[in-house]
Amino acid sequence: MTLTPQWLDELRARTTLSTLIGKSVKVQKAGREYKACCPFHNEKTPSFTINDEKGFYHCFGCGAHGDAIRWMTDQRGLPFMEAVKELAASAGMEVPAADPRAAKRAEQARGLHDVMAAAQDFFVAQMAGIEGAEARAYLQKRGIGAATALAFGFGYSPDGRGRLKSALKDYGEPMLVEAGLLIDPDGAEPDDGKTRKRETYDRFRGRLMLPIRDIRGRTIAFGGRILGAGEPKYLNSPDTPLFDKGRTLYNIDRASPASRQTGRVIVVEGYMDVIALAQAGFGEAVAPLGTALTEHQIERLWKMVDVPILCFDGDAAGQKAAIRAATRALPLLHPGRSLNFAVLPAGQDPDDLIRASGAAAMEAVLDAAQPLIERLWHHELTVAPLDTPEQKAALKQRLRAVTDAIQHPDVRMHYAHEFRERYDALFFARRESPSPPGQRRGGPDGGRWQRDRRGNWKPPLPPAGTEVRAIGVTGLEQRLLRAILASLIRHPEQIRPHREMLAALRIADPTLARITNAMVRASFSKETVETDTLLTILEQGEVYNMAKGMLRADTFTLTPKRMTADPDRVARDLEEAIRVMVQGPELEIALAEATRRFEIEFSEANFAEQQRIRALKADHDHRLAELTQPQDGI
Known part of the structure; x- marks a missing residue:
């Protein structure tokens, strides 16, 4: 070997x-x-x-x-x-x-890199000759200057089946075929079913040629654009020992040093977008090579900057390509690593925008780039109607599928929490009652006193709180929270169904908060979590000791004498207990809001609403007390 x-x-x-x-x-x-x-x-x-x-x-x-x-x-x-x-x-x-x-x-071969360098020299020479006139005219029409053409190595492949083959004959046909410069049809089945010897011929003919370089600036492949009528419009080299299109980014050799100066990388759709940006002063642009952005290319971008900017065309195809890249990046996300998305005006690519409005307009588009989570949220929000309860529930399922695709547990947890907050704000936001135009605000001391139904002046009610009170302030709440956590430690398979609600809790006790967060993270990192695994994760001082104490058989049960191994009963008990835990802060918010409305408008309707929520809050407190009753002898 x-x-x-x-x-x-x-x-x-x-x-x-x-x-x-x-x-x-x-x-x-x-x-x-x-x-x-x-x-x-x-x-x-x-x-x-x-x-x-x-x-x-x-x-x-x-x-x-x-x-x-x-x-x-x-x-x-x-x-x-x-x-x-x-x-x-x-x-x-x-x-x-x-x-x-x-x-x-x-010893006899000169190497594929030598072949590609010789081919590049040939194409550049043809560009400068008589046959390259049409290619030069095309560059002039596109507004590509001589300096840009030289920097990017534009060339021309003459319209003949054997021009390159003849010019590079010293390298031998096998080497040229291996480099992707010649097509070898030998062995193909002709229409008559007989096999006959066919001659190799040039892959690129009558095209404007662009070298594709590796990060060290060596030519490893070519891209060719047809100048007249014909298909395909763009033709790339096939995969070779030098070139893997799924791992290569066009202009990586020039964009890499430029990105260190600007601190960003711009990903666009094609060669000409990169070149237009470079000519306008954006040297940090790259493009995939005829394929959707791959995992290898995304990883390569992250080697340059933590948050590359994807700037695809403003048409439907460009935006579809953007969401494909967003979806492909999800399993690769890590803390600090993400993608931003710049949205071009509809129907325009970077070249169109720069020609029409100049480099400043392009800079404005890049400055307004959206984070990955915004792009995903907007896509899922607009991909289907949201008129019925079923359609709204489908949105929640789509958002859950997005978060489940993220492999890093911390990133996944934050995405789940952010999506839940947005979903709740969109569909469950409380609407404020407008103040009546003739509302009276006079009264003793010039304050916001109001008359009751008998005509007596009443002092203003205390202002409603603006933040959710943290769970665990009262003894009953803390006992219920401990009971829930104890049950989850005994039955860790129940963490996953409830992790979104657990992640959203604001817990006053720092130790209980750390235990809860560790449980949620563990459920994201593994499909199934065992009790021993949880204890290993929690094995640090006070947190571990408290978690270990929760496993005592005689403490922290959800209801009196309800120590059971029945999985269905455990699931039902946990579901009710977590629901009661979450409802506490929600009812406090609702009561504070009803009180505020009652303060603004002293009406029968507002008074009735306040009393209704007070009754719900009383029922909740009664159920909380039932769930946290100690067992006999405790």
Whole structure:
């Protein structure tokens, strides 16, 4: 088995070193590089740096230095070939099979990078010649200046089946086919069913050519735009040993250094959008290559900035592409990592906007970019009608599906909480009664006194509270909360059905709050949670001791003598107890609001509403007392 220098170089280029090292060592972003405490010697202050663009790590303390392969052999202790195979599997590359003639072929071959560089030179030369006149006219029509054309390497592929093949014949047809520059139809089945030898021919013919480069600026593929009538409008190189369209971003080599200056990355739909933005001063733009944004591309964007801006076209197709990218990013979200979405005017792409209104208009669009959660919320809100209770419930299910797709438990929990607050505010917001125009505000001392039905002056009622009182202030509430938590520790499978309500609680006692939050996080991180797992998570001082005490068989039951292992009974008891717990603050809000309305308008209707809610609150307090009665002897 012979690994050529070109193959090994490609393996290193496809491996993001900071991600590889980050699997074993905690790394932190530090400007254009990453830093960590060196794994090769003991240190408290990080002196170990990782440079993704150059593909090496270096420790200024002990001198350790190497690339991805060296990391696998020195830090992981793998043999060289085992290290190469593991990296190749992660990078989607095949390790060359054992072949005694491979060394001889490697000596004779100039390498795929050399082939691509020669092809680029050929296309640029054709662009400058007589046959490139139409391509030059197209660039002029699009307003692309000479400096921009030079920077992006525009070229032209002449309209002939063998022009490139003839110009690069010294490299050999197999190499040109492997590089994706020639199409080899040999072996295809003709209409008559017979197999006959067919000649290879140029893949790109009569097209404006753009080189696609890796992060090191090396040409690895091409994109070609047709100048006249015909399909497809854009044609990309096929996947090759150098080029994987799902892992590559157009203009990554120029956008990466530009992003360090601006602190942002702009993702647009295509080549010409990138070029228009660059010419207008936005050098940090990239684009996927004819596919929807992939997970690998999103991860690559996060290596540049924490929150890239997706700016797709303002038409329906562009907005559909944006929501596909949003959905694809959900399982990858981590604290601090997200996406923003800039919405272009309907029917316009970046080039159209810049031409019509200038760079300032584009900057305004980017400044108004929406966070990922706003984009998802707006999409789910508008994807279907919300007129009936069933349609409103369907919205809740769609929002739950969005949060369930998020793998990181903390991020998922915050999304669930935010969606629930928005949903409740949209459908369950309390409407205020308007003040009557002739409302009397006079009275003794010039205050807001009012007359009752007998004509007597009444002092103003105390103002209504504006915030929900935290749960656990009273002894009964705290006892019920402990009973609920104790039951959940005994029956952790019940956490998941109630986690949204648990996550929304405001709990006064900090220890009980930490226990509740830990339970919710555990339910997000695992489909099933066991009691021992919960105790392990809570194993820290007072929190652990309180949780352990809740497991005593003679304390904290939901109702007297209701120690039961019946799962249906447990589920019913917990559902009622949590409902009572949540209803307390809700009834207080409703009572405060009814009292406020009664204060503003002294009417029979408002008085009746206040008394109705007082009765509900009294019933709630009575049920709370029943649920928290101690067992005999306790």
